[in-house]
Amino acid sequence: MYKSDTIAALATAPGEGGIAIVRVSGPRAEEMLNRLFTPIQLWESHKMYYGHAVYNGETLDECMVVLFRAPRSYTREDVAEFHLHGGSWAAKSVLNALYALGVRAAEPGEFTRRAFMNGRIDLSRAEAVMALISAEGGRAARAAIRQLEGGVSSFIRQAQEELIALLSGAAAAIDYPEEITMEEAAADLEAGARRLSDKLNAACDERGARIAEEGLEAVLCGRPNVGKSSLLNALARQERAIVTDIPGTTRDIIRADVLIDGLRVHFSDTAGLREQGADVIERIGVDRARQAIAGADVVIVVLNAAEPLTDEDRQLLEDTKNAPRIVVLNQCDRAMVLHPADFDRPLLVSAKTGQGLSDLEERVASFGAGAGETALTQQRHIRLAREAAEALRRAADACANGEPVDLAVIDLQDALATLGRVTGDQVDEKLIDDIFSRFCVGK
Ligand SMILES: Nc1nc2c(ncn2[C@@H]2O[C@H](COP(=O)(O)OP(=O)(O)OP(=O)(O)O)[C@@H](O)[C@H]2O)c(=O)[nH]1
Ligand SMILES: [Mg+2]
Structure with missing residues (x-):
């Protein structure tokens, strides 16, 4: 379920480091800056301010803050960030002050989940964010970046468009039998479904993805x-x-x-x-x-x-x-x-x-050359693409066997729904929970 309360978490790696960023997202983000930071008359979006984080009269840190007004932010909500000194103390005390003011601790991946829920990124891009964070070598990172740039999304959208064209061709044959014969429609459908099925299979290189x-x-x-x-x-x-x-x-x-x-x-x-x-x-x-x-x-x-x-x-x-x-x-x-x-x-x-x-x-x-350079490099995407390819093959076989076009249409609709789960147009709550729970807190 999408909650619209205000959440906060450490956005940088815990432990020692140059700076620690505490990120706040939600309707009360700007209010939190006013409550915890040297008062500023008029907050300008996307601008860094220098001052002190103060709570209950105690100075927590000398820091920089920035406000990102919705919708131009990571989550598309109002987002505030406190850029504090590294180490855990400053970040912890600012987080505790936020919690005391009624802000909730963010769950793993909750910021990215909000970005997805608010339509800023689709599911495959959200997964790319995670893949990029956990990428071990340059090869894995490059595959994640391609995905983040929308490589998977645009490949899937194109396949969806081709599917929709096939479906509307079939609908035309069913609705206007005088204009296009069933035989013609079935032949078109068979060829189109087979072509798309092959294309989806070709985009899945399981071995390369794993490597x-x-x-x-x-x-x-x-x-x-x-x-x-x-x-x-x-x-x-x-x-x-x-x-x-x-x-x-x-x-x-x-x-x-x-x-x-x-x-x-x-x-x-x-x-x-x-x-x-x-x-x-x-x-x-x-x-x-x-x-x-x-x-x-x-x-x-x-x-x-x-x-x-x-x-x-x-x-x-x-x-x-x-x-x-x-x-x-x-x-x-x-x-x-x-x-x-x-x-x-x-x-x-x-x-x-x-x-x-x-x-x-x-x-x-x-032996690893070209690994991860095909369109689909994540096991979840590959599984779904294979499933869609299989449904398309069934549709093509049905047409070839002279079965009614309506039957093939059911398989095509199946394939369309399956592809929708790659980008998140068609997903259930459980899958979303599962994907975002694998993120780290603060992302
Ligand atoms: N001159 C020379 N000696 C080598 C070379 N490689 C290994 N050796 C020597 O060959 C002996 C066996 O080397 P290991 O690396 O233990 O051989 P291994 O194949 O792991 O042997 P096992 O664990 O018993 O199966 C050692 O005395 C090494 O120093 C090489 O390229 N040149
Ligand atoms: Mg040995």
């Missing part, structure tokens, strides 16, 4: 002692995994996160793959390694360039031949016995000297 949002999973694997842990440490530029010359050193999976060219990559170092000679713990590690390989976005097969191939190496190369993979000939600082020409685009690397590491990083990043 942009969560990062790329890269798994280092190979038989014991080839240098997987040494490579992980070199890539992480940090001693994460234990390195020894004893085969079977690594047992559990060790992870390191690295940002490569704005793309977050989660490297996993795994237990060396071998069947013989491993104890119980190591065998569990080997099982985990196999699972990690199966779930990887890219598998990095590490071979020791200074030793001939073993059966384990050959087995691994065979097992991963259809997977997205990179073959690394490590230890190339030593006398090489493997021939690069025998492998598929191998990289010559030395974990010891650092040779070839940047090529490896580049190759890994290429």
Whole structure:
């Protein structure tokens, strides 16, 4: 439900920092400035004023304030902001004074929710605000900014317009059978619905969306002692995994996160793959390694360039031949016995000297190229677009099977309603609650 009372919250990150901003939104925002700030005769909107926050005769802070008059504000209501000294004390005392004056503490995401309710932004843009706040790498942030700029909204609106055109074509055939035959109408409808269904599916790149949002999973694997842990440490530029010359050193999976060219990559170092000679713990590690390989976005097969191939190496190369993979000939600082020409685009690397590491990083990043650059990058949007595409496909099939156009119309209306849930034209209260509750307080 939309409440129109006046709310307040800390809008900046809690803890130490240069400034702390307390944001107030609602009909009493201007009154709060008058009650808590050096009196100003005439507040001008969007202008900063210098003075003191005072409550009950006590000076709380020396600060700047600004009033944004509705509708030119974040929420489209009157908004007041107190720009206070950082640290928690000043902000806390101003907030307490506001609460004492009857202002309510804002719930998580309530400011953005008001912006949505007052029509300043649609739902996909509200979600973009959140995605931007929590973006881990430049890639995720760029996808969020595109969404914030309306990339998703305009894509969905265009699809909705095409759908409405299809629906009105069908309505015309139903209402004026003398002007357009049912066969013609059904053929138009079928072609249009299929085209739109394909277009919606094409805009959903689940793998890319996940990689942009969560990062790329890269798994280092190979038989014991080839240098997987040494490579992980070199890539992480940090001693994460234990390195020894004893085969079977690594047992559990060790992870390191690295940002490569704005793309977050989660490297996993795994237990060396071998069947013989491993104890119980190591065998569990080997099982985990196999699972990690199966779930990887890219598998990095590490071979020791200074030793001939073993059966384990050959087995691994065979097992991963259809997977997205990179073959690394490590230890190339030593006398090489493997021939690069025998492998598929191998990289010559030395974990010891650092040779070839940047090529490896580049190759890994290429597996995330283009991730998050399609129209839809959020799981919720992708799910809805797929649902709409499916309804459109049903409509097209109905037309192709010679079923009455009225039946296809029901599916088209379904698809239209589903798309409306992306932008929030058609949403229920529960969904809105769910989306905004994931925001942080103060946003
Ligand atoms: N000369 C040279 N030695 C290396 C290189 N990489 C690793 N080593 C050495 O090879 C040995 C094994 O390295 P690790 O990184 O522990 O190998 P691993 O593949 O993780 O081994 P497990 O955990 O037992 O599966 C260590 O003595 C490393 O110092 C390299 O590029 N050049
Ligand atoms: Mg290891």
